[in-house]
Each structure stands twice: as structure tokens, then as C-alpha cells.
Amino acid sequence: MKSFHKVFNEAENKISGVAAAPGIVVANAYLYIKDKLEINHSRVTDTEEAIKNFDESLAKSKKELSKILDLAKEKMNDTRIAIFEAQVMILDDPVLIDKIKERIGNERMQPESIVDDEISKYQKIMIASEETYLKERAHDIEDIKNRIIRNLQKKRWESKIPHDAVVVSDSLTPADTILFTKSHAQAFITDHGGLTSHAAIISRSLNIPAVVGTHNSTQKIKDGDTLIVDGFHGYVIINPNKEQIEFFKTKHERLVELQKGLEEFVDKPAMTKDGREINLMANVDVTGEIDLVVSSGAKGIGLYRTEQIIDELGEIPNEEEQVRIYTNLSSRIYPESFIIRAFDIGGDKFKLFDYDEPNPFLGLRGIRFLLENPVLLKTQVRAVLRASYNKNIKFMLPMVSTIGEIRKTKDLIEECKKELRHEKINFDKNLKVGIMVEVPSAAVMANEFAREVDFLSIGTNDLIQYLMAVDRGNDLVADLYQEFNPAVVKTLSFIINEGKKEGIEVSLCGEMAADTLAIPLLIGLGLESLSIAPTTILYAKRIIRNISYENAKKMADDCLSCHYEYQVAERIEKFFEENKITRTRNII
């Protein structure tokens, strides 16, 4: 069976973006292009008339919004509809409305000019904030501002679209998103926006697939084009061939089948039939994913990739910014634990600094980079410590290959603790520090390294790449990137056992944990903790609740004596058949 990745890569006409809401859809495109509002800044002679027009525009806007609010109430839960209620309240905001009327009277300008200026003041404050959600909120305010202005200009607005279409737009407001569901919109694709945009959040709660932040979808897609939208991976294929449609349709049917009854697992523990509880945590890339994590039934965050903050902000956040982000996330997930991984800069990600390395994967990356840039590391350590007073934060070091690196980092952490004590700042004195095991030297030395730290987390993507000496981005050798190669299985088993001998927690993060085939193997090898993408938590829970540790262990023991990758895969597949568990190869 081909993979999504392969089918997408082979497609000719395609777009990729941020996978904002899961699901797969094949439908025709509808290009939704919004007219840009031109604002009239001329003077008015009759201010009473102008104020009357303003009042009418408010009344009209209220009418429109109350329809949207009713729709939203029908389709979504209470916390999500708050945004529409707040928009309605803005139309009645005594401070704002009085101020606008007063200015129309005094300045004798067109109401639309005053409305634009007055509401923009609030938006500027929101955009200036460092909180992502406040920046997004500025968009919501934009929506209400444009609505009032449009009604002042007595323009109608297009909310009727062809039925069952994929809406392709520059960006979507929450109100657009909700209204389009009336025409049974099948999916949303936008040029702008990220996971935290309201359109993305609303798509998720409405269960409509969405791919956002594609940059150029409105240019590449024409009205009426047939589209495959894959909201699991952020893939869009334009005018696909029969084979591609067939592939995605089959996948889609399987997914619908697999999704049935998943919700019931949210509040249930990830426990095997014979009572072994697996600590199922979530990986978080973007701060906005926290909502997903909270609702996914995950037990805490097993991997927070802090380098993504740099990506989001476009610069390295200072200590205060980091404290705020870590505090916010750790309190949202409290009392579950929150594992912050130090900036993993280098390799193929974030060429922040202009080192010309002939072989970046074997170069200055992860903890090596951080120890070369102690100011950067120290800022992060101080921020982590300052955010740690709730005692649910743990700190993790990437790409560790020697004991020296652990000790140096621990010395630096002690130095930071001393400083904070001196500054009388509260922190978790026993902050747990762990390492990623993703380099063969760390795997071989797992026992010795385990004595130095509080936990180990196996990073399978890099570990397999270094163990097999294969760059999986290189098509010529990508076949050698084998998750189930016996060498990989044996190495995982070794790390898990050595860590356990020292009585510390061993967990695993990486794409392997999201491979349904791998889950029983990993549990059979003795792992009691996994960290996976929040959207895959429930699928993993279902598998875990359907297997017994005892049987999984027998299967894993068999796998440890295999010589070929295919033998391991066959043994695991047999396990699934014996236990009558349905699955797709990849959960997503």
C-alpha cells in the first residue's frame, strides 16, 4: 500500500499548508474573494443624518450577527460561541458607540471613517501584544468593523455559495466559516492563518477538514477545480487523476470506519486489558494546539518543541516572553506534566546562524549548538526554572551524545538556580532534567546516561536515521529507513531495559509512536510512556485498551529474534489479526 506522502509527492498539481482540521474530502472548489472595503474619508454636512445612518448600520449588523449566532449555537458548544456573542455585544458597547457618535458630531466626518479609526485603535493594542491569541482576536474585531462599515455603505454581502463546495479564500472570519456550513461547505483552504486562527478552531469543532496558511491557494486554484483536501497532512491536490481520487477515497472510508466510537475513549485511561497503564502524552508544536491537547484526553505534554516559538515569532524570544509562554502552557495542562525540550536548532531545521556546514546532520545541532551559545541556553534555562514553580515542568536536552554534555548543562542549570535564589525568585528546586536518546552513542551508553538524569525520551526519527546511516529525505536510500529493522527493535529494547534498571522513566516520541503497527511492539518492549500528536491520542488509546501487555510482550520477544524487517512487520500484523484489532498503517 502506498503512503499518503508518496501519493502526494508524485502528484503534479498540488499545494501544501498547515493541517488545521482533520478529514479527507474530494469536492469542487469555490473561490471566495472578498471585496476590499474602500473607506470614504470625506466630510458630512448633516451630522444628525450621519448618526442616524450609523444607528441603522448597527441594527442591520445586529440582525446579521444574530442569525450567525443562532447557527453557531446549533452547531457548536458554549465556549466556541462566545466569540459571536462578544461581537454582538460590541454593537451595544456603550463606551465605543458613544465615542463614535461624539466624534461624528465633533469632527463632521463620514461615520465609516470614524468607525474604522476608533475600532482600529483597539486592534493596534491587540496586535502589539505578544500573546498569539490576542493577535488572532484582532482579526475577530476586524470582522465586526468591516461588517459595520459594509452596512454603512449599504452593500450586501455574499454568504450564499454553491452547495457541497471546498471554500478557497485568502482568509476566513469565524462568521464566514459558520455561514458556509449552511451551504454544506465540505472543506476550507486559506492562504493565511495558522492553527490558532478562529477559522481553524471552528473547522475543528465543526469537524470540517481545513488546510490553512497555503500562501498561494487562491492563485493556483480556479473556480470549479476538483480538489482532494487532506486535512490530516495539510495536502491539497488540484484536478487529481482517477488513481489519486481512488486512493484518497479508500483512505477516507477507512478513516470514517476507524473514527466511529472514538469519543468514548476521551476520559478513559490508556490501560491494557491486563491493567498496565500507559502514560499517553501529546507532542505540541504550536502553542495553539494546547486546546487540542486538553480535549484529546492526553496525560500531559511529552514534547514541547520550543524552536517552534522562534519560527512563530521570527526571532529568539527573550527570557520574559519565554516565561510567559511556558507558564501559560504549563498551567493549562496542570497537574499533568509538561516536558519542555531545549531549542533544537541546527540539522535541517532553523538555519538561524550562518554556519556553512558540509554535513549539518552530523554537525552543530541540538545541545552541541546550545553549549556553544551559552547565553541562549542560559536564557532558556532561567525561563524554564522561573515557570517551574507549579512543579509540573520537566526540561529535556536534544541530541546528547556524551556524558560531558549532560554534566555541562547541569552545571549551567545549577548556576541559573543560584542566580534565581539570589534574586529571590521562586522555582522548582527539583526540576527534573532528561535527555533525548536519538544518537547511537547515547543508546549504547543508555545505562550510564540514565544515572545522570531523571528521564530518557527516545527520539525515533533521528535514532533510526543515525543507526541505519540513512538520510530519509534521500530517495536513493530512503528504503533503508526501516522502523522495524531488527537493529532498531533491539536498540529500543536495550534503551528501555537500561533505563529501567536505573529506575527512571523511559518514554518515546517520534513518528514511530503514531504508527499503529508500532504501538503494541513498543508496549511489549516495556515502554510505559509515549508522546504522540494530539490528533492521534484517541486512536492509540483504542489500540492500547484492546491488547494485553502479556501478549504484546510475547510478540515483542519474537520480534527481537527476527533477522529481517519484513519478519518483524509480519509478526506484528499477525498480532493484530489474533487480537481482532482494525487499524490503518498510520493512525493519521
Next chain:
Amino acid sequence: MIEETVTIKNKAGMHTRPAATIVKMAAKYKCDFYITKDDLHINGKSIIGVMTLAAEMGSKVILTFEGEDENEAAKEIIDYFNRGFDEL
């Protein structure tokens, strides 16, 4: 005048839903009501104003009430903050 410093207690902070509830509560009273956070001083009867405040869990805001029914208003609103906006 009543002035009180309160701490945001719920995980999600003062997001849109509590912001709307606070403004609705304040609208029932005649007294003036202001919220101060860092250098922002906001009229608590203005939803768009309250929405510009980023108040995450653990942060502190100052509430001030002034007018004939300030006692009643302060009681209801401070209580709502102390209950963590009913999200604890």
C-alpha cells in the same frame, strides 16, 4: 471608591467568555467600573476594551468601583474573579 487587586485563577485566563460575562454583570450597575492591568486602564463596561486585556492565569488585575451601588457591583464582580470565572 472600592479598589481591589485580584488574581486570575482559571487555566485559560480572561478569555472571551469571562470577558463577556464581566461586562454583562457591570452593565447592571450604575457605578463606574475600571480594570487596570499593567499600563492599560480599561472601562469595564466596554466589551471591546476588556477584550484588549491579556490576563493569563496567575496575573493580577486591579478592579475599581465608584458610584452609589459600588458595594453591590464590587461584591458580584470580585466574587466572579475569585471563583476563577466558574472554570475551576
